[in-house]
Amino acid sequence: MLAILQESLLNAPIVHRGAYHYFIHPISDGVPQLEPALLDEVTDHILGMVTKDFDKILAIEAMGIPLATALSMKTGIPFTIIRKRPYELEGEIKLSQETGYSKGELYINDVREGDRVLIVDDVISTGGTLVALMNALEGIGATVTDNIVIIERGDGVSRLRDMGIDVKTLVRIDVTEKGVSIEAVHE
Numbered sequence: 001m002l003a004i005l006q007e008s009l010l011n012a013p014i015v016h017r018g019a020y021h022y023f024i025h026p027i028s029d030g031v032p033q034l035e036p037a038l039l040d041e042v043t044d045h046i047l048g049m050v051t052k053d054f055d056k057i058l059a060i061e062a063m064g065i066p067l068a069t070a071l072s073m074k075t076g077i078p079f080t081i082i083r084k085r086p087y088e089l090e091g092e093i094k095l096s097q098e099t100g101y102s103k104g105e106l107y108i109n110d111v112r113e114g115d116r117v118l119i120v121d122d123v124i125s126t127g128g129t130l131v132a133l134m135n136a137l138e139g140i141g142a143t144v145t146d147n148i149v150i151i152e153r154g155d156g157v158s159r160l161r162d163m164g165i166d167v168k169t170l171v172r173i174d175v176t177e178k179g180v181s182i183e184a185v186h187e
């Protein structure tokens, strides 16, 4: 299952970001082009994995956005984007994001105490982004009903699990300079 996702991952080009082998894929980069059939496949799969009701979808800029858009269209539930730029609105929360190849700031707006949010993102690698986000949401008093990421690599999921945070992924991959291999598909 997840045939289109698997096939496209096996064809993903690899580039170097320092020592980090970075795969390039329609879901995580919008390059090569993101076919509607792939977006449909992964978002249907996400909706089959959610365990609880939610009233907001939370996407991390940039590549959480197409996922959240498709999920919102399928469910009628609104989404909010965690942005990489500030708006300086009242109540805006700033958090520091660190990945395997970058550091930056993220800004949360329009998430409030008592909100029930589904977090959706394209990739988890070190887990740095989600750890920072989960801490910020706990501070706000929002409930994360499910945390779903399409592509898993590295030790981020086990790092979060050790902290008591559950993250579900659709596929686990390994990335070397030769390309992507698929280690597990989570049906």
Ligand SMILES: O=P(O)(O)OC[C@H]1O[C@H](OP(=O)(O)OP(=O)(O)O)[C@H](O)[C@@H]1O
Binding pocket: 028, 029, 060, 061, 062, 063, 064, 098, 099, 100, 102, 121, 122, 123, 124, 125, 126, 127, 128, 129, 130, 156
């Ligand atoms: O588990 P981590 O090591 O934190 O990596 C995961 C993060 O890396 C990517 O974001 P990136 O900042 O590259 O943004 P993009 O969506 O704009 O490519 C991805 O969308 C995740 O948010």
Ligand SMILES: Nc1nc2[nH]cnc2c(=O)[nH]1
Binding pocket: 021, 022, 023, 024, 025, 028, 029, 099, 100, 123, 124, 125, 175
């Ligand atoms: N596209 C892409 N996004 C990532 N986010 C974390 N690691 C990666 C990666 O290797 N490729």
